[in-house]
Amino acid sequence: MKKMVLLLIGFIFITSNAMASNLAKRAMEEGLKPIPDNQVELMKLIGSPDKDMVELGKKLFFDPRLSKSGLISCNTCHNLATGGVDGVASAIGHKWTSNPHHLGSPTVYNAVFNAVQMWDGRFPNLEEQAKGPIAAGPEMASPPELVVDKIKSIPAYVKEFEKVFKGQKNVVTFDNVANAIAAFERTLVTPSRFDEFLNGDSDVLSKKEKRGLNTFIDKGCTACHTGIGVGGGSMQPFPVVKPYKFAAVGDFKGNKDGLVKVPLLRNIKETAPYFHNGAVWSLEEAVKIMGETQLGIELKENEVEDIVAFLGSLKGRKPVVVYPVLPPSTNKTPKPDAN
Ligand code: HEC
Ligand code: HEC
Known part of the structure; x- marks a missing residue:
């Protein structure tokens, strides 16, 4: 009798396991x-971002000075502590402006797996995407020249750009700002x-x-x-x-x-x-x-x-992101402008 019960339990265990693997x-x-x-396969999938570039991109992701007001960073709307989003229905950016189309911020976690970016899919990848919000009026409102001027005014940043983009003629460019931020985002799986x-x-x-x-x-x-x-x-x-x-x-x-x-x-x-x-x-x-x-x-x-x-069950383990200490501004750094 005991044997039968054990057999039965064993059978149930095996079938439920088989059912689960069938489901998978x-x-x-x-x-x-x-x-x-x-890890090797994962790296292939996310484009093997360069380690130094990821570190630089992390700083830029958290740096509110990329915005015209000096107050808004990528992390304001894509807060890595709160699921990569801001938790509001319509994103709020420069001058407390609500997104003109009443669009919410999608999460940056796993965005590397999107075939296209944005609700209307208008950007093909994270590199192209990152330039949008920095310059966009209702988001960070920083023209590309302003972003480049700000970074060029901070020697520690320039040094880092020189290291990461070695060999390029012009290292501090708007494109490279976006490239570095995207490299960081690629790691957010x-x-x-x-x-x-x-x-x-x-x-x-x-x-x-x-x-x-x-x-x-x-x-x-x-x-x-x-x-x-x-x-x-x-x-x-x-x-x-x-x-x-x-x-x-x-x-x-x-x-x-x-x-x-x-x-x-x-x-x-x-x-x-x-x-x-x-x-x-x-x-x-x-x-x-x-x-x-x-x-x-x-x-x-x-x-x-x-x-x-x-x-x-899709709740994932977030990568450990050490909050970066940013290189300080200098006298030459363009001042924040809230207007
Ligand atoms: C025909 C394609 C399609 C099917 C089928 C579909 N979805 Fe969706 N789903 C979408 C699209 C497109 C959106 C985004 C709509 C929008 O916000 O404009 C969406 C949005 C969602 C959202 C909100 C996500 C967010 O971040 O706001 C959830 C949750 C969701 N779907 C779950 C489901 C579930 C569960 C099912 C099955 C019952 C399902 N979907 C079937 C296309 C689909
Ligand atoms: C003011 C809030 C705000 C700021 C600041 C902001 N974003 Fe966004 N982000 C949004 C909104 C809103 C969307 C969706 C807009 C749309 O689809 O038109 C979006 C979309 C995205 C997407 C596409 C995700 C997807 O699933 O399609 C990525 C990636 C992204 N942002 C990264 C960034 C980065 C990097 C920065 C900093 C350079 C940044 N965002 C700054 C609000 C913001």
Whole structure:
């Protein structure tokens, strides 16, 4: 009798393990991919950023002097302590200006995995993207010449640029500022329990999380939220089937074809409010809305709960970022200008 029970327990254990590895296999067949646990592979994927360039980029990411007012850094809106976002519906920049289209700040964590950047996908990579917000009026409002003047006025920065961009004729350029910041951003990847699950550890997800993953696939979420970012791979229509009930908040209509970049869902529990216009604060509601607008289905309460549990498993380990001490300004450094 004891033997039978043991046998039975063993059988249940083996089948539930086999089911879990089937689920991982199924997830990968749907295009979901783990962040590699192998450092060499990961480096290949994120473009092997140069170490010194990453350090310089980190300083620039945190340096509010890149903004005209001297108060706003990339980290103001993409706060690495709060999921890489600002937690407000519409980003607030220079002169306390709210984003003119009522757009929220997407997270910089894992942005390296986006096929294109921005809600309308207008930038092909992080290097091109980084130049946008520095110069943009409602964000940091710093013309490229001002940024270059400021950096050139700080000898310790110039030295660092010379080291990192050795061999180039002109080292302190707006492009190189963006290149360094992007190199830093490339390192902001956050492996999670979900990756361990896909990499073969079937015990790391709870029953509920596994059920949620199954539902996520069954309902068709992976048609768009797939790849290594669980999103970020394509431009898609929004809404597809039914209207988005907060469409009137702001005037964003997607790119010229009316398409929106599918957001990454990694760390999604930390990046409320949701959608381009930040109109939805609860992840449960965001998931329900996706069912209606994208798939034309009414998700049941328990399905929503399971999916949200699964999305929780995408909470990643953040890289340790030591807050940089920045080289001091000099008498020559252009003064902050709040106007
Ligand atoms: C005033 C707030 C603000 C500041 C400052 C700011 N950003 Fe952003 N960022 C945003 C908003 C809003 C968007 C989305 C805008 C859009 O799609 O048009 C965005 C988009 C991005 C994206 C695209 C992410 C994605 O998923 O598409 C990246 C990367 C990014 N910012 C990096 C930076 C960097 C680097 C800096 C500093 C040089 C910076 N941002 C400064 C608000 C800000
Ligand atoms: C047809 C493609 C498509 C399908 C299918 C789809 N989504 Fe989305 N999803 C999008 C797009 C596009 C957005 C961004 C919409 C916007 O804000 O303008 C989005 C946004 C989201 C957001 C908010 C992300 C953020 O950072 O604000 C969540 C959460 C989400 N989707 C979950 C799901 C779930 C769960 C499913 C399945 C029930 C699903 N999606 C199905 C395309 C899709």
